[in-house]
Amino acid sequence: MFDDRSPIYRQIAERIKGDILSGALAEGAQVMSTNQFAVAYRINPATAAKGLQSLVDEDILYKRRGVGMFVSADARERLRTRHRERFFTDVVDPMITEAETIGVPLDDVVDHIRQHEIGEPS
Missing domain, CATH: 1.10.10.10 (Winged helix-like DNA-binding domain superfamily/Winged helix DNA-binding domain)
Structure with a gap:
């Protein structure tokens, strides 16, 4: 453990x-x-x-x-809220920064996420 x-x-x-x-x-x-x-x-x-x-x-x-x-x-909901906030700070924000650095338009990132969301191949 x-x-x-x-x-x-x-x-x-x-x-x-x-x-x-x-x-x-x-x-x-x-x-x-x-x-x-x-x-x-x-x-x-x-x-x-x-x-x-x-x-x-x-x-x-x-x-x-x-x-x-x-x-x-209300422990589960409070934990979920904290994790969501951390998700944006730790995952999404750096992803946006990286996309901007390498010249990937934000619309392309969003489209890619949406494709994944509906089960289409990336």
Whole structure:
């Protein structure tokens, strides 16, 4: 599950976010506890706690004292909104800049995307 590219607690948080986005974790669903993460993935409980707490801080998860942590009611939509914003900033904007640099008209880029969208070969 883990790689060396980023801290384990961030990877835990990203995995849970991915599960929420994909629908594997529904709104209101309980997530594994800190100790369950620690045992399942053989990591320090403090590391798991840090990953879960980061999601609480982002209002993606909420705590129910003595019960556990759960997916917030609007977590999926908020995550989708953030990802959409990042998509434009990280993918679309650089693509437009590259197209301008190499002289590809924006209309050609849009036409190419539309062809792909309707399943026509590119």
